Amino acid sequence: MEGDSICSAKRGNGERGYSSIHKIIQRISYKNISYSVREQGKIFKKKKQILTNVNGKMCTGLNAILGPTGSGKTTLMDILAARKNKRYLQGTVLIDGQPTPKHFKYMTGYVTQDVHLHDMMSIRESIYFSANLRLPSHVSSKEKAIRVQEVIDLLGLTSISESRIGNAYIRGISGGELKLTHIAMELVISHSILFLDEPTTGLDAYTSVELMETLKNISNEGKLVIVTIHQPRYAIYKLFDSITLLSRGQTVYHGHANYAIEYFASLGYICPDRENPTDFFLDTIAKDELEQPKIENLIVKQNLSVIFEQSEMSSILQNSLQASSGISNGNNALESFIQNCHPSSFLWQSYVVGLRSMKRIMRSPTEFILIMITSQIIGLLFGGIYWQLECSLSGLQNRVGCLFLVLMLIITFNLACIETFLESKVIFIHEYTHGYYRVSSYFLSNVIPDLIIKRLMPTLVSNTILYLMTGFKLKSENMAIYLLVITLANINAGALHVFLGCFSNSFSIAAVLSGFIDVLMIIFAGNLINITSLPIWIQWVQYLSIFRLGLSSLLVNELVGLEFCLDYFREITMDKSCFNATYNLGDNVISTIETGEKYLESQGILYAEPFDVWRGIIGLALYAIILMILAYTALRTLKKN
Numbered sequence: 001m002e003g004d005s006i007c008s009a010k011r012g013n014g015e016r017g018y019s020s021i022h023k024i025i026q027r028i029s030y031k032n033i034s035y036s037v038r039e040q041g042k043i044f045k046k047k048k049q050i051l052t053n054v055n056g057k058m059c060t061g062l063n064a065i066l067g068p069t070g071s072g073k074t075t076l077m078d079i080l081a082a083r084k085n086k087r088y089l090q091g092t093v094l095i096d097g098q099p100t101p102k103h104f105k106y107m108t109g110y111v112t113q114d115v116h117l118h119d120m121m122s123i124r125e126s127i128y129f130s131a132n133l134r135l136p137s138h139v140s141s142k143e144k145a146i147r148v149q150e151v152i153d154l155l156g157l158t159s160i161s162e163s164r165i166g167n168a169y170i171r172g173i174s175g176g177e178l179k180l181t182h183i184a185m186e187l188v189i190s191h192s193i194l195f196l197d198e199p200t201t202g203l204d205a206y207t208s209v210e211l212m213e214t215l216k217n218i219s220n221e222g223k224l225v226i227v228t229i230h231q232p233r234y235a236i237y238k239l240f241d242s243i244t245l246l247s248r249g250q251t252v253y254h255g256h257a258n259y260a261i262e263y264f265a266s267l268g269y270i271c272p273d274r275e276n277p278t279d280f281f282l283d284t285i286a287k288d289e290l291e292q293p294k295i296e297n298l299i300v301k302q303n304l305s306v307i308f309e310q311s312e313m314s315s316i317l318q319n320s321l322q323a324s325s326g327i328s329n330g331n332n333a334l335e336s337f338i339q340n341c342h343p344s345s346f347l348w349q350s351y352v353v354g355l356r357s358m359k360r361i362m363r364s365p366t367e368f369i370l371i372m373i374t375s376q377i378i379g380l381l382f383g384g385i386y387w388q389l390e391c392s393l394s395g396l397q398n399r400v401g402c403l404f405l406v407l408m409l410i411i412t413f414n415l416a417c418i419e420t421f422l423e424s425k426v427i428f429i430h431e432y433t434h435g436y437y438r439v440s441s442y443f444l445s446n447v448i449p450d451l452i453i454k455r456l457m458p459t460l461v462s463n464t465i466l467y468l469m470t471g472f473k474l475k476s477e478n479m480a481i482y483l484l485v486i487t488l489a490n491i492n493a494g495a496l497h498v499f500l501g502c503f504s505n506s507f508s509i510a511a512v513l514s515g516f517i518d519v520l521m522i523i524f525a526g527n528l529i530n531i532t533s534l535p536i537w538i539q540w541v542q543y544l545s546i547f548r549l550g551l552s553s554l555l556v557n558e559l560v561g562l563e564f565c566l567d568y569f570r571e572i573t574m575d576k577s578c579f580n581a582t583y584n585l586g587d588n589v590i591s592t593i594e595t596g597e598k599y600l601e602s603q604g605i606l607y608a609e610p611f612d613v614w615r616g617i618i619g620l621a622l623y624a625i626i627l628m629i630l631a632y633t634a635l636r637t638l639k640k641n
């Protein structure tokens, strides 16, 4: 019985690794690992202990973490893979005797329990996407394609490699095939350490054994493979080099898989012939958790974890951990080795992610077509309602109303940006934490095309139609300014809703926040309440309103130089043409016309200087930059663990 002999397993050569990003790692050791969290969703957050004083060592080969549901398997694996919040962690994890390097998680393959992949991509495209972004740039496209094909064949995905992933509405591949695709996306990178959380869940018995045999073969090449698994068949159990049995976050056994039965027998727990050892271990642990066993030759009320802690095996392990903590194995350059977590450049990442975004839009055109058709119908409808506006007082009112409604529509259309991002948030977090791309590449190539193609393009087309139908000023410079304001308002509304999508975890929360912000901005637009009538100390809020900034520019652009007949005079003179005259009524001088300038003055909108039309545009542009930075920052600071 020798604790350290866990690591006397074969030493492969880490063959197939792409050496520029993959250091050959042979051992992970962990000492006194304790992990606790503050439980979410309670007013007084209670501390919950998940792991307590766990020790161990895992080496090249197939290592399994077993235990009942909720025993802490995933948490332990996450800690070893450097994917847990260090704030709640106590103890040390050493990689080949060295502290875990900063970017360790990018050096490892990690298959999560839940799988989230882009629905419109095929299996081959998904695996190629992973290879394209995560393999070093010196690996040619041809080599990547060959590697992808090899992994597809290895996991038996050949016959369905061109099938789409699908989603809840569009039937795609099965859950098991999805899992295999995810595993393939990690295998294709050929990391020297591979973590797999419940890789066989969702697979039939035969495929599970096949998969585990594949993982065993991979580990025989000198790779360190760690899996968490619930209740593997004996055929799978036989493949494990080492097993770690957990019970309520404590170690019940850690050592060679083929010694475990002997160890339990030494405690009086005899595994019956023909019984699957894993079933036997889990049953024993379950009984131990329930009733605190009172077995002959054992100290009463000692449970399996205490017994293991006091065992000879555990003390050998402790000694070996103590001794190995300072050994570097020549890998003391681990930290400097992986300075840059991304093997591909910012531009390459933006190109690859952008290409996928475009493919997604092209392959699910319904949403885009629907947005395009609805916005054109609304454009035509508004154009019909505000058809060829007259230069009368009602024409002035209609102009203001129409411009306000155009801005309202832009905000409403961009509400969908919340959903667009929320939908892909899980995929973004998964891909980002797996080192596919930088946040900036994703932002540039995923968020921005979405804003431009799905939101801005339809709005610009419908507003061009609307502009011509309403009879707004026909000069090209006025139309250009109109479309520029529409563009900036669109970017603002889109960025605002992307920000809200990043900020909150559900559509309803984001929609409530959006409603609140929109109402505030509408109040300060100026046409529901006259800003000049408000107390000075609150008037500044108008500069925070996209509506106010946009509307003031649109109004200056449209109204300066226009004259509007008072409808009253047109009726009494029965003259449909507009004339400019003044009448003296007692002390009052009444004009037959209202000028656009007079209206703007009454609204507190500056118009006299050419710059006045640009004031709102510059405000909108600055606002767009600020909102984009906020959205980007929200994406960066998103909790990614």
Ligand SMILES: Nc1ncnc2c1ncn2[C@@H]1O[C@H](COP(=O)(O)OP(=O)(O)OP(=O)(O)O)[C@@H](O)[C@H]1O
Binding pocket: 037, 038, 039, 040, 048, 050, 067, 068, 069, 070, 071, 072, 073, 074, 075, 076, 228, 230
């Ligand atoms: N962030 C967290 N907040 C609260 N509880 C947590 C948190 N993370 C883990 N837990 C709890 O810790 C325990 C261990 O979780 P973990 O996912 O590691 O178990 P597991 O053995 O992998 O379970 P399963 O076999 O079901 O996957 C569970 O009871 C879980 O609810």
